[in-house]
Amino acid sequence: MLRKVRQIAASFVIMLGFTQLYSFSSAAYGYFMSDSGDYRFVWNYWIIGLFAVLLLIGGAMMIQNDRFRLHVAIILLAFTAFQAFSVYFYQIKTLLDQTEDLKGPFNYTNLILAVISLCLFFLFLLSKKRDESLLETREQGWKTKWLISSVVFSISGAGLAIFLSAMIIKHFQNPKVSDVYIFTNDFDAVFAIFSAILLLLIAFSSLKKGSYFMAGISMGIGFLYLMNYLWFEQWMTFSIQNGYEIAKNENRLFGIQFVIGVVAFLSGMLIFIGKKEKKY
Secondary structure (H helix, E strand, O other), X not given: OOHHHHHHHHHHXXXXXXXXXXXXXXXXXXXXXXXXXXXXXXXXXXHHHHHHHHHHHXXXXXXXXXXXXXXXXXXXXXXXXXXXXXXXXXHHHHHHOOOOOOOOOOOOXXXXXXXXXXXXXXXXXXXXXXXXXXXOOOOOHHHHHHHHHHHHHHHHHHHHHHHHHHHHHHXXXXXXXXXXXXXXXXXXXXXXXXXXXXXXXXXXXXXXXXXXXXXXXXXXXXXXXXXXXXXXXXXHHHHHHOOOOOOXXXXXXXXXXXXXXXXXXXXXXXXXXXXXXXXX
């Protein structure tokens, strides 16, 4: 496997790990912030947390060298199986349930994660080992403009994330009965602040030579926000088709999330182009 291809693929592994870190953090936050004590931290949350650690570490190791390629491939296969199980148990099985008259829209997030993971598994499994001792020594000044573009996107995303968190915090500080959030909770404000910090760190790393690890984190942020937006749009379409009117006051929030998702994902992709290699 070519070094550049391996490192880009490793960034996608990190992206997968970051999505699981988000899911685990959301569950843990809900557990510790629950006042009633009826929040159950079920077994699959621990599996999600384990995959978050394994994928992040595995991706980081694959960026450095090809030594653990088969180990990471096994992790990806297990992750694919887990996501496939989640898709069947929580999505397909529910849709096939004849006892429910009104079924919600299909959530594509786990399915997309499973497909990405499976593609990475075959890439790592079937690729041949190559001599990676020769590193790029050509002039790399042309890459600077791509890294600067990544910095601009990252800073823009960070600013929007801060604005998003401020809107959510303001809402929950002065909640109104007529302005209830259905798809947004206080963890979204926490994650927006965390995303802003990460995007600023990504921008800082891109000012130097870029980082494949940070590219994966940036794409992870982008992926999560884009999937949140898609999920919201599916529910809006579903509610209109069934004569409901819900969450109109959240349109602006998810519009901002869409923009954050686009700029964060593009920032990660631009790092792939502009990443400056070491010279020996």
